[in-house]
Amino acid sequence: MDTINSGDTAWLLVSSALVLMMTPALAFFYGGMVRKKNVLSTLNLSFIMMALISIQWLLYGYSLAFGTDHGGLIGGLDFLGLAGVGAEPNPDYAATVPHLAFAAFQMMFAIITPALITGAFVERVRFRTFLVFSLLWATLVYDPVCHWVWGNGGILRRLGALDFAGGTVVHILAGFSALAFAMVIGPRVGFGKYPFEPANIPYAVLGAGLLWMGWFGFNGGSALAANGLAVHALVTTNTAAAAAGLVWMFLSWRDNKPSVLGIVTGAVVGLVAVTPAAGFVTPLAALLIGGLAAPISYYAIKFIKGRKLLDESLDVFACHGLGGLWGALATGLFATLAVNSAGANGLFYGNPRQFLIQLVAAAASAAFAFCLTFVIAKVLNATMGLRVTEKEEAVGLDISEHAERAYA
Amino acid sequence: MTKKIEAIIREEKLNDVKDALREIGIVGMNVFEIRGHGRQGGITLTGRTGTYQVDLLPKVQLNIVLSDHNVEKTVETIRRAAMTGQEGDGIIFIYPVEDVIRIRTGERGREALMYEGDIDTRRPG
Numbered sequence: 242m243d244t245i246n247s248g249d250t251a252w253l254l255v256s257s258a259l260v261l262m263m264t265p266a267l268a269f270f271y272g273g274m275v276r277k278k279n280v281l282s283t284l285n286l287s288f289i290m291m292a293l294i295s296i297q298w299l300l301y302g303y304s305l306a307f308g309t310d311h312g313g314l315i316g317g318l319d320f321l322g323l324a325g326v327g328a329e330p331n332p333d334y335a336a337t338v339p340h341l342a343f344a345a346f347q348m349m350f351a352i353i354t355p356a357l358i359t360g361a362f363v364e365r366v367r368f369r370t371f372l373v374f375s376l377l378w379a380t381l382v383y384d385p386v387c388h389w390v391w392g393n394g395g396i397l398r399r400l401g402a403l404d405f406a407g408g409t410v411v412h413i414l415a416g417f418s419a420l421a422f423a424m425v426i427g428p429r430v431g432f433g434k435y436p437f438e439p440a441n442i443p444y445a446v447l448g449a450g451l452l453w454m455g456w457f458g459f460n461g462g463s464a465l466a467a468n469g470l471a472v473h474a475l476v477t478t479n480t481a482a483a484a485a486g487l488v489w490m491f492l493s494w495r496d497n498k499p500s501v502l503g504i505v506t507g508a509v510v511g512l513v514a515v516t517p518a519a520g521f522v523t524p525l526a527a528l529l530i531g532g533l534a535a536p537i538s539y540y541a542i543k544f545i546k547g548r549k550l551l552d553e554s555l556d557v558f559a560c561h562g563l564g565g566l567w568g569a570l571a572t573g574l575f576a577t578l579a580v581n582s583a584g585a586n587g588l589f590y591g592n593p594r595q596f597l598i599q600l601v602a603a604a605a606s607a608a609f610a611f612c613l614t615f616v617i618a619k620v621l622n623a624t625m626g627l628r629v630t631e632k633e634e635a636v637g638l639d640i641s642e643h644a645e646r647a648y649a
Numbered sequence: 650m651t652k653k654i655e656a657i658i659r660e661e662k663l664n665d666v667k668d669a670l671r672e673i674g675i676v677g678m679n680v681f682e683i684r685g686h687g688r689q690g691g692i693t694l695t696g697r698t699g700t701y702q703v704d705l706l707p708k709v710q711l712n713i714v715l716s717d718h719n720v721e722k723t724v725e726t727i728r729r730a731a732m733t734g735q736e737g738d739g740i741i742f743i744y745p746v747e748d749v750i751r752i753r754t755g756e757r758g759r760e761a762l763m764y765e766g767d768i769d770t771r772r773p774g
Binding site: 497499546 | 693694695696697698699700701702703
């Protein structure tokens with residue numbers, strides 16, 4: 242029997258709390274960016290995931306992701322209802338903490354990922370369809386890919402793909418799913434014709450600040466131990482956020498003035514990009530990863546929104562899809578065994594194969610998420626309807642979907 | 650007769666206008682935060698990336714009800730205090746008022762508008 246390390250367990254418990262906090266933080270980040278009549282609705286789209294996915298994960302989600310492997314594609318049903326997941330460590334995943342602590346930590350990732358997608362369809366989605374979508378998505382997209390990348394025997398894990406804290410599992414999945422969903426649901430009424438002014442940018446600043454803090458648990462906790470690697474991940478995470486925030490500030494300044502919403506968005510994009518790399522790259526590499534993530538997302542938003550190609554409302558694809566993709570590829574460039582002997586060397590350390598592995602893993606996950614989400618959204622659109630009526634959209638979702646007002 | 654002055658001014662000029670009106674003895678007013686635009690059109694704001702145009706700008710509207718013979722002096726005072734010379738300084742409308750009733754006392758017409766020390770009870774000059 243492996244022995245439980247109380248320091249590791251304590252850090253994983255704290256990290257679980259930090260990652261849980263990121264979902265309400267995301268709620269405020271998104272809630273501040275929509276129009277006044279949709280603030281509550283948008284906050285709720287994220288918040289409700291803490292309720293919905295907690296139950297899904299307990300009942301069968303954890304088992305599908307981390308149960309006994311079936312063909313590298315999906316976990317078995319051995320952990321249904323978290324049966325057998327208790328105080329004993331599971332050395333396949335984390336040898337020094339209770340298996341239940343690992344399951345709880347992973348639960349917080351399963352919660353925030355579908356919440357990230359909501360930025361694509363705020364201000365027009367029908368709530369009851371959204372609930373069904375989120376449950377289907379968690380089951381058919383998140384749980385399998387989570388198994389591919391992190392599950393024991395998972396196909397991408399066996400391939401040697403590196404994803405320290407969820408650049409692929411969380412951000413690529415959320416970003417490419419957001420793209421597909423936005424294509425199916427269509428633009429908000431008036432998109433491209435009238436400016437949609439953010440109701441409360443201070444909410445977005447608050448949310449981004451708490452996301453930054455929570456990310457120390459997201460990436461630091463992914464060391465699954467209170468050790469040097471956790472500290473390392475915290476520092477690389479902080480560095481990438483800082484670099485991306487600064488670069489975004491200068492990009493925005495060049496276009497007009499240093500936008501506050503831009504600076505905080507930049508920081509989040511930096512955090513996204515460093516997520517797969519945090520425990521595999523040096524702090525200086527993290528600086529480059531964050532610094533280069535900012536222009537990728539910045540110009541992607543300008544291109545998509547500027548040409549009115551798609552109302553992917555809060556830029557989930559540009560920030561998380563492309564930020565995550567860049568991070569996954571950058572991990573294949575900058576990873577070094579000097580940082581983490583359990584990792585691999587990347588292209589810049591003489592191992593071009595790792596870059597190819599990262600490319601294949603990211604592309605497969607992105608394609609799977611995009612296609613499956615597209616199909617789920619199409620089916621739900623035909624059966625339940627993805628959108629509220631035009632009149633309900635005009636009134637706003639706070640009143641039409643919840644009969645509540647954010648501000649009396 | 651009584652008139653209502655409806656003055657739409659720049660937000661940042663509200664204190665200047667209020668001070669100037671107090672000087673000449675205008676005691677009562679209502680202030681509204683409104684949005685709108687005239688010839689000025691709109692302004693450019695910075696978004697997440699690049700800029701966007703907003704055509705409804707925040708403005709302040711003052712409503713003042715007063716006697717006919719005080720209108721010109723009051724309008725001049727507002728105009729002088731609210732002016733910057735740039736487009737977007739605002740606009741003033743004047744309407745006739747049919748009657749005025751003070752809720753506490755039931756007084757009507759000019760009586761209902763009079764306060765101690767206001768523009769009507771001051772000695773001219």
